[in-house]
Amino acid sequence: MKHIADSTVRRLSAYLRFLEDFEHRGLTTISSDELAKQGGTTSAQVRKDLSFFGSFGKRGLGYSVPELSGRLREILGLSQHWRVIIIGAGKIGAALAQYRGFRQRGFSIVAAYDNNPEKIGRTLEGIPVRDIAQIEHDIQREAPEIAVLTVPAEAAQPMLDRLVRAGIHAILNFAPTQLQAPPEVTVKTVNMAMELEGLSFALTNRE
Amino acid sequence: MKHIADSTVRRLSAYLRFLEDFEHRGLTTISSDELAKQGGTTSAQVRKDLSFFGSFGKRGLGYSVPELSGRLREILGLSQHWRVIIIGAGKIGAALAQYRGFRQRGFSIVAAYDNNPEKIGRTLEGIPVRDIAQIEHDIQREAPEIAVLTVPAEAAQPMLDRLVRAGIHAILNFAPTQLQAPPEVTVKTVNMAMELEGLSFALTNRE
DNA sequence: TTTAACTTGTGAATGAATTCACAAGCGCAT
């Protein structure tokens, strides 16, 4: 398949959210223009994004809301369940563990891991906290697909290497550091410091 | 000034992090190539990024670490302090309140706000939780520059409007929703659901 | 059946970001 840009995938994800809203309100069709207005983009962009995957609309009418949302879920891989593990049972890990958006979209958090003996054996928002020492064993046994990394910056790269060796192919990183991973592993980084600095730049450099 | 792309600002922010590392280790000069390797980019990209703001390097030698990091801090607006308020004293708010990266970079969290009477008057990681009803009054009095929005999705847009009317120009949004704001207001959104869906897409569509 | 009002899907055009490639400058060794 032709390479799909990251920005395109993000927009698909946004479209799906609006479609679910529409579905909820009982509407059956939607035009690229309405979708665009919601997502802060243009109708041509919406149609182009969708055209990478097929043609789902009806000329003169628009898109069927249930059909398009179904297709988007397929495209994004949301028609299957993904098992998620959280590495690092700190505050951020806890905030994520209770975040309802995960389960709503087919991501189930199976366990959290930490190296602090006081945390191991307890639960984090109902999710068991296990010893990080057993991570390789658990990955082999339970085959989670996605790992969320909420460890201190200096521990992030070694932990990523360890997860990759154990067979993880998708990582959501919250440590404020640039990570290296082999090409078959996808890493997304959420860096709050970077976002804040973007705001600082905008505040400083506006005329 | 010429318009600077968002991607450029993000990279500058990454460069600064490495420079601080280098500074810490007592190194005095660095080449665009070393900076690039750390940041997962190319030396030409590093030089182009910096060239928008001046020429800071010495041919044949590279960049002075303390000088370049100082210049980047200026460019990013980090030589001044920014006051931050957190709107929504839930789990994410708490995780952010204790995040050390903020203070380290000159962002000080002055207060959190909530509408839950059980939370108002208490503290969140040492930060006072105040009644959201007094937000306009406080903004006028304390003039915070940045608001972090950690409220439920459906409350985000009305709250943004309220903050903008009260004089806020920079918003870091954690609600999983697309927000509309006037052009003089900068909004950055951190959307975990979107990142996860990006991983789901990558897992699904790899050959 | 014809017409009018819409809306899609998509090549072509434009615009933006990245990479190339090289002249020019700097430091060190000889």
Place this chain on the structure above:
DNA sequence: ATGCGCTTGTGAATTCATTCACAAGTTAAA
């Protein structure tokens, strides 16, 4: 002083992403 090895700064070339613009398809009304 001269030459060599290294690195910057930057126009030009290229690649990537977005927007334009319109033929073709659909519905509904007359």
